[in-house]
Amino acid sequence: MNKIYNKNTFLLLFVIAAISLNLRLGITSVGPLMDTIRTSLSLSNAQASLLTTVPVLCMGIFASLATVLNKKYGSKFTLILMLSVLGVATALRGFLPGFSTLLITAFLIGLAIAVLGPTMSSVIKKYFPGHAAIAIGISTFFMSMGSAASAAFTGIFFEVSDSFMFALAIWSAFALFGVLVVAFVLKTGDNSKLPKQEVSEVKYKFPSPWKQLKPYLFMLFYALQAAIYFSSITWLVPMSVENGMTMIQGGMLLSAVMSVQVIFNLLLPIMMEKYPARRNWIYFILVAGTAATLLFWTGDHTLMWIGAFMMGIPLGGLYSAALMLPLDETLTANGANSWTAMMQTGGCIIGGLFPFVIGFIYDSTQNHNYTMLILLVIYALAFILITIIGNKKENNFDKFIVDPSDN
Template identity: 50%
Template structure:
């Protein structure tokens, strides 16, 4: 009976991680299909409407350090409960109060909530599944992929059915309800994330070499930032690019959905393949070349080639993020050191990931030409290729 109870609690915890992780992207990825609609209905510039995806991503970098502080002060239960409620309430708010200020305000609050939830979920996985961390991180990545794919593909469907972009954006608050119910049930098992006292953490940091002084850590930060920029740029701009090429809103949404569906499975598959065949440089170059080929196909404006491009783009979108997360783990000796490197990488990387897509919007406002959009995106991939050679293969 005890073994059955333990098994049931484990399954519940894994489902809860999935239920919470599906809420980590829809408030951002649902904006892409609605980008042109929001811009036209609210008379905004491309730069203004792009803030709706840029602000949450920047917040994911800036406010990530709040997670351990809130966990120490209020505990895991109340902190996660507050964050998932925040995501649900402010996402729902988009459907009731129209206007650009509301969209910006909700984007900011959602960004803070995701910034806190992410590190706490990672800590839960590390503490409760020490021998299966890679597999459970796969569930976490899979959940984010499901949220991305579902919102990218169905937002346009909801808009076509209702004629309201407010409803199409706010409907994703339903996912927060799923996460909330799962969290309330899971907390019956008294899940906690134990943290060392601040004094002990400070003493450990003083003994540890700062990643900010490491050339390799800076390379990881740049790589994480570039892959984040590439991900959020393509998620935000593919639908407007497809519509500019003559696709309908539903076709553009389906294009996004195909791309993110491929991404879901590769979130799990590619890291496993890299574990079996550990040639990091080869796999990174394979993913990056697939991304550049995909951009070339999108650039043609030919609808048939763009569908092929959507399938190919799922390769870098699915593989680069989990591989980037593994880079600090491969290069560090202790959990504390790995945590410090990861914190540095994600803080700087997510700020880059929010700013560079905004640059695309500014350039498009000035030029009204997606040739520059593609040039910037290709530039991101070329820089990642250069970084791949500088980073090299896994440390033995």
């Protein structure tokens, strides 16, 4: 039996970390500057929310493109291409002013992330077939590190430079770093020397996930976690400012959320692998998120800080749990890619609409009580859905074996 870890495996984990740092920066860096951008460009709240809604929608619409690019060009080329698109789009925010530029770059950022996510899942499934939870934990940990950094420092970059364009564009440096790491460190194919998934002589033919029930349940769960995540990072700072905090204080509040998210992104997949009753873990996460939302609703600054630390639990845990669902139910790297792409396609399209809906409602009511109510309803729906999904079950894939006589 091959060793699970060697030097090349840790190099692959380094590559995964470098890519993951970029998976939310172009979106989370907008949240701390939402009010500044809205005021500077004379936008409504609904218009400003499009800067997070558009990339999330693109993450759903273009997720299936990952399967096409990976099959035609391979994972390494696909990763380099999409990281380059991500970096250029982010950098353009510092040179071309205007709302149209922000929208176009938001589209390109969403397109890049849409392909990077499923490609990462495919690589993880291929090289960590029995220990996907650890690799997922590394990926989500560094993705959260990037989110926490953008939440903490974007506002500071703005205060120092007096330019929201610079504060948004500076994060393109991480994409350049990712391109260099993938280009010079990632080795694929026969020369990779990585302990990869053993290729069996048995051939399988699996039905499309679009023709099965369970992937649709996973899609809905992903949609709910996406709605919670992107609505929170978009509107937490404006809600904090409305309750008497400064923009810097609101940014630090968001940073506290992201810091706890970092911890749970890393711990939850490991704990779910060791104690695999995933439904109970997700129940705990949803209860914590519900309590955090209620604490935010009070408007009391002390309780809001307590709620911020609790809010990091669902923002970190639900994403990790959602990524584990298709990996638990598939046998091959291609299967994980197609299930993840489907889950992300519908999930991001549905979940990505919520920041815009909240902005539209706030424009009409000037009241964030409706925002809190929407979040509580989402948590309740997620509780019902995970009850239906249940815990991981051992699957029998024998019925999908291809008879050699059929070839």
